[in-house]
Each structure stands twice: as structure tokens, then as C-alpha cells.
Amino acid sequence: MRNLLAFVRQFRGFVAFATLQIIALYFYFQYMNYGSAELYNTSSEFNGWINKQKSAISDYFHLKEENKRLMSENAALREKQPVSFIQLQKRVYYINDTLYKKQFEYIPAHVINSTYTKRNNFYTIDVGTKNGIHYGMGVMSTFGVVGYIIDASEHYSLVKTVLTQQFNLSAKHKKTNFFGLLKWNGKDYKIAQLTGVPKDAVIEEGDTIVTKGATGFFPPGINIGIVNEIHTEAGDPHHLINVKLFNDFAATYNVYVLDNMMKEEMKTLELKIKEENEDE
Amino acid sequence: MNNRIVRNSLRFIVLVLLQGVIIHNVDINMYIHPMIYPLFILLLPIEINFYLSLILAFTIGLSVDVFSSTFGLNASAAVFLAYIRPLILKLVQPRDGYENVEEPNISSMGRLWFLYYGGIMIGLHHLWFFALEQFSIFSIFMILGKTLLSGIFSLLIMIIAQYIIRPQTNRAL
Numbered sequence: 087m088r089n090l091l092a093f094v095r096q097f098r099g100f101v102a103f104a105t106l107q108i109i110a111l112y113f114y115f116q117y118m119n120y121g122s123a124e125l126y127n128t129s130s131e132f133n134g135w136i137n138k139q140k141s142a143i144s145d146y147f148h149l150k151e152e153n154k155r156l157m158s159e160n161a162a163l164r165e166k167q168p169v170s171f172i173q174l175q176k177r178v179y180y181i182n183d184t185l186y187k188k189q190f191e192y193i194p195a196h197v198i199n200s201t202y203t204k205r206n207n208f209y210t211i212d213v214g215t216k217n218g219i220h221y222g223m224g225v226m227s228t229f230g231v232v233g234y235i236i237d238a239s240e241h242y243s244l245v246k247t248v249l250t251q252q253f254n255l256s257a258k259h260k261k262t263n264f265f266g267l268l269k270w271n272g273k274d275y276k277i278a279q280l281t282g283v284p285k286d287a288v289i290e291e292g293d294t295i296v297t298k299g300a301t302g303f304f305p306p307g308i309n310i311g312i313v314n315e316i317h318t319e320a321g322d323p324h325h326l327i328n329v330k331l332f333n334d335f336a337a338t339y340n341v342y343v344l345d346n347m348m349k350e351e352m353k354t355l356e357l358k359i360k361e362e363n364e365d366e
Numbered sequence: 367m368n369n370r371i372v373r374n375s376l377r378f379i380v381l382v383l384l385q386g387v388i389i390h391n392v393d394i395n396m397y398i399h400p401m402i403y404p405l406f407i408l409l410l411p412i413e414i415n416f417y418l419s420l421i422l423a424f425t426i427g428l429s430v431d432v433f434s435s436t437f438g439l440n441a442s443a444a445v446f447l448a449y450i451r452p453l454i455l456k457l458v459q460p461r462d463g464y465e466n467v468e469e470p471n472i473s474s475m476g477r478l479w480f481l482y483y484g485g486i487m488i489g490l491h492h493l494w495f496f497a498l499e500q501f502s503i504f505s506i507f508m509i510l511g512k513t514l515l516s517g518i519f520s521l522l523i524m525i526i527a528q529y530i531i532r533p534q535t536n537r538a539l
Contacts, residue, residue: 103449110438113431199391203398206435272396
């Protein structure tokens with residue numbers, strides 16, 4: 087009888103343990119599988135405020151490098167301005183025509199909290215819903231892709247970077263347009279993996295990998311990295327490509343959030359595929 | 367009694383802030399992610415109610431999660447740590463038990479004892495944490511490597527922390 091009581095007492099302890107585990111793991115896997123960060127939502131304002139204070143101090147340490155980086159980007163942009171061109175053919179006119187419509191808007195932001203050595207690395211940036219940020223906007227730096235927004239509060243938002251499990255951005259080989267999924271195996275923060283590219287594709291080391299623009303997070307052709315190493319295993323119909331990322335995740339501060347103004351249009355169009363399939 | 371609650375609450379706040387604001391942001395390399403917040407669970411009073419310790423562990427884990435975008439990973443590991451604590455305490459029990467010992471820290475139990483106790487506790491906590499984080503049997507070496515290297519650093523930080531902030535009560539008289 088005493089043994090039974092002891093057993094029941096122990097079992098009750100285990101039930102309490104299991105209940106708390108289930109709650110914690112529910113949060114964790116909910117996020118891992120669906121990308122929704124429920125836990126983050128409730129606390130982001132406070133957390134963001136603390137990070138902002140912290141970053142207000144640490145910003146000064148890398149002002150110099152950041153200024154250099156911005157200067158070089160400004161120079162590159164200035165070169166593209168009309169004033170730095172000489173008109174060669176005087177009879178060509180610029181007409182404000184209907185051929186082009188702006189699709190992407192760039193919202194500048196600063197990274198105020200970041201890691202790069204964890205298995206899942208997130209950035210907190212200092213823009214939020216008040217600046218028009220919402221789920222699914224791409225984030226890039228001067229050099230290339232950083233990640234995309236998974237959650238936003240009023241003044242802050244959370245970026246899922248390339249350095250996470252199940253990042254799964256569709257990317258393509260710039261020369262041949264063969265495409266695959268960009269993932270990260272958690273081993274080296276400078277190297278990501280491009281999977282699912284068929285062996286027919288002729289890919290060499292040093293080739294550029296860019297975004298495909300499939301999900302509407304990024305326009306096609308944004309730099310991701312260069313091919314560093316190509317593994318081909320017998321029996322596997324795909325290449326496994328190691329991509330050296332252009333963006334240095336250990337030192338990202340200035341980023342741009344990309345607002346795709348035609349994303350809704352793309353989504354509604356693609357929903358028709360689903361409906362079509364359901365009809366059959 | 368009151369004193370104990372105040373001391374533990376203070377420790378809770380200080381450790382969460384230390385972990386979330388400073389230690390979490392120190393990127394040493396891929397294998398070394400030291401953690402200091404488990405010290406709170408290690409140092410809970412010995413005859414604390416088991417359910418209370420589970421809930422406290424869950425709370426501190428979740429607080430750390432909020433700071434480090436891990437969404438429940440730390441909560442899970444902390445609850446696990448609180449669950450196994452009574453077993454480990456029994457395992458490393460000195461010959462004359464825990465008489466007159468309020469909380470199992472270095473000054474009450476000695477350096478060597480704490481090394482055993484902390485080593486086992488931190489090892490299991492980190493193993494649980496990194497195994498869940500990787501969630502793949504293929505990266506077993508990565509999990510073990512991270513556990514070992516991070517564990518050594520965590521234990522070191524916890525021992526240093528105890529020398530810096532010694533509870534007043536143990537020194538009095």
C-alpha cells in the first residue's frame with residue numbers, strides 16, 4: 087500500500103512535468119513549423135525597448151565601418167543618377183510612360199538585436215507596423231539577402247534570417263536559371279546550402295546565386311552568395327551546393343525591408359491554382 | 367523565510383537580465399553558448415516544494431526565451447532540470463545528508479561537491495537543450511560537442527558568479 091502511494095505521488099510529479107513540457111514544446115514547435123511566434127507577440131514591446139537601450143550604447147562602436155559602407159553605397163547610387171551621365175544622342179527624350187510601375191519599396195531599418203552562432207538566429211529591427219511592416223516582407227542589406235519578417239509589433243519587428251532551420255528561400259543559379267531551396271545546416275554562419283538543383287545543371291565554383299522571387303518576398307535577382315563547393319553523391323539526383331553568403335551576418339547593422347506592392351495580386355492569382363486542383 | 371524569498375527573487379531577475387541582455391549576445395563560436403540562468407534552479411532551497419520548483423523553472427525559462435527568440439526551448443530545458451533535481455540531489459548526497467543546509471551552493475557544500483552536482487545538472491540540462499535545438503539524430507556529434515564545450519563554460523561562469531555574489535546569510539556569524 088505504501089509503495090502504491092509512493093508510486094502515485096511520483097506519477098503526479100511526472101504529470102506536472104509532462105504538462106509543462108507540452109506547453110513549452112507547443113510554443114517551440116508551433117514556431118518551428120508554422121513560423122508564428124506567439125510568445126514573441128506578447129513581450130516584444132518590452133524586449134524591443136531593452137534592446138534599443140542596449141543598441142544605443144553599442145552603435146557607437148561600429149559607426150566608422152557603417153559610415154564607410156554607406157558612403158560606398160551612396161557613391162554607387164550617385165553614379166546611376168542622370169546628372170552623372172552625358173547625353174550622347176540629343177534626340178532621345180525621356181517620357182513619363184506607362185511601361186514601368188514601381189513594385190518594390192525599400193524601408194530602411196537598423197538591426198538592434200542579433201545573434202549568429204545559435205542554431206536559429208533572429209534579428210530584431212527598429213521598425214514596426216507603424217512603419218508599414220507586416221509578415222512576409224523580405225529583408226536585405228547592401229550586400230545581399232538577410233531574411234524575412236515573421237512578426238511585427240508597433241515599433242519593432244522580428245526577422246527570420248538565413249541562419250535558421252527551415253529557412254527555405256527559393257533561389258536560382260544566375261547563369262542558367264536552375265533553381266532550388268536555400269537552407270542552413272547550422273555549422274558555419276558564412277556558408278548556406280542550396281538544395282534540389284538537378285544534376286543536369288552545369289554549375290561551377292564562383293557562380294552567383296540570386297533570389298528567384300517565387301514567394302514575393304524579394305524581387306528576382308537579389309544577390310545571395312557565390313558557389314563555394316559542389317557535392318554530388320552517387321544515387322542522388324540533385325547537387326548539394328555550399329553557398330558562401332555575401333552578407334556578413336556577424337556584422338549586419340543597416341538593412342532594408344522590401345515592401346512588395348503587388349504581392350496580393352500574385353497571391354490571388356496563385357490561389358486559383360489551388361481552386362483548380364480542388365475542382366478536379 | 368522572507369529573506370529567502372527576497373534573495374531568490376533578486377537572483378531570478380539578475381540572472382534573467384544577465385542571460386538575456388549580456389550572455390545571449392556574446393557570440394564566441396558555433397559550439398560555445400554559455401548559460402547562467404540554470405544557476406537559479408541549482409540554488410533553490412533544498413526542501414522547496416517540488417511543484418513550486420517546476421513552476422519557477424518554467425517561469426525563468428520562459429523569461430529567458432523572451433529575450434533570446436527561442437520560443438519555449440529554454441522553458442522546456444529548465445523544467446527538465448527542475449524535474450531531475452531531487453534525483454541528482456539524492457545521488458550526490460553527502461554521508462550525513464543535507465542537515466543545516468539551506469541551499470546547495472559552494473559556501474555551504476564545498477567546491478568539490480558543487481563541481482559534481484553542477485557538472486551533472488548542467489550536463490543534462492545542456493544535452494536536453496541542444497538535442498531539442500538540433501532535433502536531428504544525424505547531428506549527434508554536434509549536440510555532444512555543444513553540450514561539452516558550452517557546459518564547461520557555463521559551469522565556470524556559475525562558479526565565478528558565486529564567488530562574486532555570496533549570500534550574506536552564510537557569512538554572518
